[in-house]
Amino acid sequence: MAEIHLKMDAFEGPLDLLLHLIQKLELDIYDIPVAEVTEQYMAYIHAMKELQLDIASDYLVMAATLLAIKSKMLLPKQELAIDEEDEGYFETGDDPREALVEQLLEYRKYKYAADELKEREETRSQYYTKAPADLHEWQQNVPLNPLQLTTSDIFLAFSQMLHRKKLNQPLQTKIALQEVTIEEKMADILAIIRKKNGEKIDFQTFFEVATKSEMVTTFLAVLELMKAKSIWIEQKEVFGELWVYEGAMHVVE
């Protein structure tokens, strides 16, 4: 099932899906009932799963975020220093939803702008233009204007070209670097662990990878999985073996 590669093309990503849910449920974007939205969001993800769609990792990351916010909101509030001017539940900085709401509002702006562009695209396509005429014939031996170019322009062009080439090179290594994203790595690691049916795995096994960048990615993926409480790691003694287990994090030492 994991092999099926298909995006949830109906939505442009988790933010789009969330906006849709907020709209559908007629919720206040500034005061999102996280429990409700999370439930709906997960229901949607499950529905996609039933359809055997490979759910893009971005959607899973958002699911984790929603769950994290939800659990934070369930925690008993410590002595809240409620600002008198602040009418909200919490001090603004304390609302675990704040970052998400901001992200949604920001994304919604560009979604609106994209709609505007779409309209303009349609309007513009009503006007037909023509390609420039071929003036080649006329352009034999066009002299340069005095001072249009100097030898420094020639030198500069050469050095700029070298510079550009140098900059373009990392682009290639960069693509290689992006071959494995943290999200993909997280999925890989989880898949390996799940196959073990609860048995522990040597931490090292994940690091038998080709490149340093992939190693870094793997390490970050492990950290993310711990953060998401999908795995936990045990080390019995200092410098001892690290063992990876599936499930919520226990004491890591």
Added chain:
Amino acid sequence: MNELATIETLLFVAGDDGLSLKQISSVLEITTQHAYQLLMTLQKEYELAQDRGLMIMEVGDTYQLATKKEYAEIIKKFAVSPLTTSLSQASLETLAIIAYKQPITRMEIDEIRGVQTTGALQKILMRGLIEEKGRVDGPGRAILYGTTKYFMDYFGLKDMAELPSIAEIELPEEEMTSDLFYDRFQQLEEVEAVDEQEEPSDDINLFNIEE
């Protein structure tokens, strides 16, 4: 030789490269003000003449000849519009973000959209709607993207200030989005229904409803 006719021929020759006031003034050896006046006179003539199908369109700081809108239908019967392959939602969103936030890196775009943008970015780069505008100083030296002149032509913009203000939509605009979401949802449900009927289990490639 007539000045208006001259401008017409130059517009015709320049095609969708467009013609700037500076070019007109240098070729005709007149001031840019005069060039502008002539251009406006010609524009008005086109507009008023019933038996003319052409018009003058302003894109960026250049002018180009185009067919009048009311002839779009009939031309469509004959020619394929160069702009027929309309952009996907992902491409439009990416373009919108770049248009407002340029210069901007791919990572910043991803952050706003909440998804990876690589494919869409490549597409609009290939179509010449955006271009590299240098690199970020500092580690990584990520590529900065910005819109091109063709972007303005593609969306029929005289200048970038013509883009709608997005500051205003900080406030919820329910009606605006609701239709769209509803449409989207409808589409989805339709597709899902189709999927259930036609695709028993593994091949599920029906989801590209937008392309």
Added chain:
Amino acid sequence: MNELATIETLLFVAGDDGLSLKQISSVLEITTQHAYQLLMTLQKEYELAQDRGLMIMEVGDTYQLATKKEYAEIIKKFAVSPLTTSLSQASLETLAIIAYKQPITRMEIDEIRGVQTTGALQKILMRGLIEEKGRVDGPGRAILYGTTKYFMDYFGLKDMAELPSIAEIELPEEEMTSDLFYDRFQQLEEVEAVDEQEEPSDDINLFNIEE
């Protein structure tokens, strides 16, 4: 909608391909006789109107829009105007490579620039800055390019050695790439180091390593 204007737009869109009477009659759903009459009316209108620079030209059994003969001189002027013919970055780079590495083939230029060069080469040939300097011996017999006497005169050079030296900025290929990997490595470590400082322990938002 006006029949003459329609024909004008169709001619405009058809461009150099031209438009046949049959095409006009089928798009407008009229007889070919009627199409012919309309075309002749339009032709006459163009001819008589002083402030029109366009005309209808018959080529084989098709008709196409063209500029009137009396405007040929001004178009020529436009064609060679510095605003129309300014040298692009690609042209400048190509010229620079030829200046420093002559005699050189187009393939070699492409290799150095890392992109195809065809159009740019044409442009600087047309400006008289470079010329063919014979052919490579052996299969393919590729053309070798070099700078012209006009190039020397224009830049006031007695000798090509008078060009600013590129010895210092030019590194051998391997050195350049290894340098590059080193840069990447450094970047990566820098990012890690920064992150380690700024993020004490639990927040693990290290996702930005790529930028």
